[in-house]
Amino acid sequence: MKKFFPPSFYNPLSVVGAIVFLFNIGLMIFLAIVATVSKHPKPYADLIILVLLPIIIFSGLVLVVIGVVRERRRLKAGGLIAQQLPVIDFNNPRHRILASVFGGGFVILSLLYAFAGYTTYEYTESDTFCGILCHSGGQSIHRAENLSYSFSPHANVGCSTCHVGSGVKYFMIYKLRGMKQLLHHLTDRVPKPIPTPVADLRPAQDVCESCHGPKYQFYERLEARKYFLSDTGNTQWALDLLLRMGTAGLKTDRPPKMHWHSSTTEEIIYDASDPKREVIPWIYVKRLDGKIRTYRAMATAAGTPDPKENVQRRMDCVDCHNRAGHFFHHPSDILNILLSTGLVDPSLPDIKSTAVKALEGNYRTFDEGKEAIRKAIMDFYRTTRPSIAEEQKAAIDRAIAALQRSYERNYDPLMKISWKNFPSNQGHRHAPGCFRCHDGNHVSEDGTILSKDCNLCHVLLEHQISGQKEDKSAVIHQLKYPHPVDIGNSYLTMNCSDCHGAIAQ
Known part of the structure; x- marks a missing residue:
């Protein structure tokens, strides 16, 4: 029987390598087709197709080459082939076929590996x-x-x-x-x-500011917030806050609103004396108008170490918005959300205080935590309010299910994850946050203090505790909208675009 490949190819190692190569090429094509037509993501299949199989295919080629080299040496040692390099003669039809097969295979494999490489890059960047x-x-x-x-x-x-x-x-x-x-x-x-x-x-200027533009957030924002007290009736406390986001103007030496760090300064550099960046004894501020101030914590001003002894950091978005994509909520906030949306019935007595205690338990696994939450809620109502346990069993079951889901989203007993280990600096209710610097204790050389005044960042327009009748609202006068130019009352009946949408002649 006439052999198609050179004699050195016919050895066990090269044959095994060829089988590995051909089998995994077919397997890769088959799995790629299955993954393409599948409607659901299969991350492990993608890992096999894009990473594992190309490595095995390449390993098969390596085995073929090693087998050919070893067999050629053996044949040379036995005098079965001449001590010379192989000659490729394109006048020989067999040589032309071999060259076409290997050349075409090389091109196909190169394209395959280029595609697999780029697809692997895209895959490693995917969610x-x-x-x-x-x-x-x-x-x-x-x-x-x-x-x-x-x-x-x-x-x-x-x-x-x-x-x-x-x-x-x-x-x-x-x-x-x-x-x-x-x-x-x-x-x-x-x-x-x-x-x-x-x-x-990576610096937030390279990432966050490709979408967000804090320097150009000129408008204030009104937020209506609902909180629930940890009393028997889960008393609702509603707040209307006007969040003063800040502008790019330089009108006062006082820190102007929330985003003054980015809207009125060229850079802020601070020194933190602890790994969590919660103790900040020294702050350097360079404003857009060129004015420079250095603030030091008053309690340690005399003995404040040289900032160069610690690692200085340039302030960016992440110093405040440190949990922008991964919030682990405080249990009180979790209950505020569940109660305000109706996922937990506010009419269940003491549900907030009981649920907060259940969520804060020390559990070893998710299953243990979820079961402990169910047991804590059921035991509380069975022992203290048996009539509620019977009459509102459906509401209690819904509350337990909502709490178990919230536990899975905000806690991880295996990795010891909770709001305590991953606090949010966006605010100051459950962590120092804003008050790391704005504590009324940081003073500059000219006596300027980073104030702790609440109204610098937000203005309370209204607050109302459920069941209390006294008026707790700010007085806002509703005015008639004026027109800057006197055109009588015609602007009340016309559309604005009738004039402002026309092109001046």
Whole structure:
């Protein structure tokens, strides 16, 4: 029988390599077709198709080459072939066929690996890779991170958009760092909880400000908030707050509203004396008008260490909005949301205080936590209010289900995740937040103090506690809308666009 390939190919190692190569090429094509027609993401199948199978295919080729080299050496040693390089003669039809097969195969494989490489790059930047493959499943790192992300204001923003951003430099940095983190996971050396804040996070100016423009947020924002007290009746407390977002104007030396850090300053550099960045003894502020101030904490001004002894940080969005995509809510806030939306019935006596205690329990697993929450709620009503336990059993069951879902989204007993280890600096109710600097204790050389005045950032328009009749609202006068130019009362009957939408002649 005439052999199609050179004699050196016919050895066990090369034959095994060829079988591995051909089988996995077919398997890769088959799985790619299945993944394409599938309606649901399959992260592990993608990992096999894009990473594992190309490696096995390449390994098969390596085996073929090694087998050919070894067999050629054996044949040379036995004098079965001449000590010379093979000659390719394109006048020989057999050589032309072999050259066409190997050349075409090389081109196809090159295109295949180029496609697989680019698709692998896209896959490693996808939410499927980050959220489902890495940050999901019972024993994964930060399972709660992916859950909280899916319910956050940034749920439609890709993970890599914020955590990596654009550019080859940061792609390489974060993927190499990810390999280190994967090694820690495989060797069970991941710290629990993972330390925050992340010291080497990409600057927010490169990421956040590609969508957000805090320098141009000129308008104030009205927010109506509902809170519930931890009393027997779960008394509702409603607040109307006017949030003073800030403008780009330089009208006063007083810090002008929430976004003064970005709207009126060129840069702010601060020094934190603790890893959590909660103790800040020194702040350097350079305003857009060129004016520079350095603030020091009054209690430590005399003995404040040289800021150069600690790592200085340039302030950016993440210093306040540190949980923008991954909120782990305080249990009181969780109950405020559930009660205000009706997922937990406010008519259940003492439900807020009881539920907060249940959520804050120290549990070892998710199942243990969910069962303990169910038991705590049921035992409370059975022992203290048996009539409620019977009459409102359906409402209690709905409350338990809502609390169990909230527990899964905001806690992770395996990684020791909760609001305590991952506090939000956006505000100041459950963590120092704003008061790390705006505590009335930081003073500059000219005597300017970073004030703690509540009205600098928000104005209370109204607050009302359920059941109280006295008026707690701010007086806002409704005025008749004026027209800047006297045109009589015609503007009351005309559409604005009749004049303002016309092109001046």
